[in-house]
Amino acid sequence: MTDHEDFAALLGQFERQHGSQTKRQPQVGDLVHGRVASIGREQVYVNLGIKSDAVIDIQDVTDADGNVALKVGDPVDMTVSAVDADSGMLLLGSKHGRRMHGAAGLEQAFEQHLPVEGTVTGVIKGGVEVEMAGVRAFCPASQVSLQFVEDLSSYVGQRLAFRITKFEGGKHTNLVVSRRELLEEERRAKAEELRAQVVPGAVLPGTVTSLQDYGAFVDLGGVEGMVHISELAYERVRHPSDLLSPGQQVEVAVLRVDATDNPKHPQKIALSLRALAKNPWTDAEREFPVGTTVKGRVTRVQPFGAFVELAPGLEGMVHISELGAGRRVNHPNEVLNAGDEVDATVLSVDLEKRRIALTLDASRQASLEAAPKVADYAKPTEGMGTLGDLLRQSLSQGAHQPQSKSKR
Secondary structure, X not given: XXXXXHHHHHHHHHHHHXXXXXXXXXXXXOEEEEEEEEEOOOEEEEEOOOOOOEEEEHHHHEOOOOOEOOOOOOEEEEEEEEEOOOOOOEEEOOOXXXXXXXXXXXXXXXXXXXXXXXXXXXXXOOEEEEEEOOEEEEEEHHHOOOOOOOOHHHHOOOEEEEEEEEEEOOOOOEEEEEXXXXXXXXXXXXXXXXXXXXXXXXXXXXXXXXXXXXXXXXXXXXXXXXXXXXXXXXXXXOOHHHOXXXXXXXXXXXXXXXXXXXXXXXXXXXXXXXXXOOOOOOOHXXXXXXXXXXXXXXXXXXXXXXXXXXXXXXXXXXXXHHOOOOOXXXXXXXXXXXXXXXXXXXXXXXXOOOEEEEEOOHHHHHHHHHOOOHHHHHOOOOOOOOHHHHHHHHHHHHHHOOOOOOOX
């Protein structure tokens, strides 16, 4: 075997061993990373570091004043919108849509799954009529947007990108197109990029998509999470619709992200609105000191007492023995009902257990006013000092005392 044949054999063996490790070619909808290699009149050429070249339509990166937003060497993160079947060229940009000429160009776009620009010319039964390259096309109502659109007339006159899903040539070309396919690809690409940001503790903007009895679903921009009803607010919420409505813009905190076996929804994302709100218990002791008379509303009645809302998310409890009825009460509903407005006096505040004890017995007001306040107990006396002072004093005394000899 010659040296040349030996090298060829080794090269072939290396390619067989490592060929499977090469990166797969990007597909439509994938997010790719590269750098601008050159800028032409109609296209921007991007080096992705792989065999396939990539281009961006110059119009996709040109502002209203005609300035190109990119320059040679700039990093590029964009979505593959199409792949040229003949050359393997990747077409980048979510707004990409080729201007085709005639039925032949449209047929080529259909075969290569290329986006095509078209103008919505009218609303017809079941969808909208689109004119592209001088040919009329039909876009079903379900394919116009990601969500159901009640009034399709708002799209009339708009020039949008579509994908041809059905092409029948002949005397009268029959075209069926979809805008939704392109939007779904763009959303999947954004979701892939967004997942890196969706981590516990992150605060993200979102849009409420739907409300259920148990919580609200929020779209974070291609990735959907859920706010459980208990995480909507500190106060009790009967139904998410009391606070939210579909389409509302919100800011949420990510509590946790769990993997699932569902390929359509690979992650289960738990969100919270409450985590971003001020905890009402933070200032409870200062706002409701012992002995204070406060106004509140009875929220619920239990056999052992009644719960009274003092502020949003902050409830106190009147024990059955503190109802002040002047007689024996078998059940609090003999005195109070949910929704009643009451004047109650604060008996105690336990921040650790998050409990506020209340009384409706007016006769206890005077005794509470005479009792020492919580702040009085918090003041250190001259003799006691702080815990640190006590420790230092104990160590100092130990250092001056003679050590006793141990008995053998």
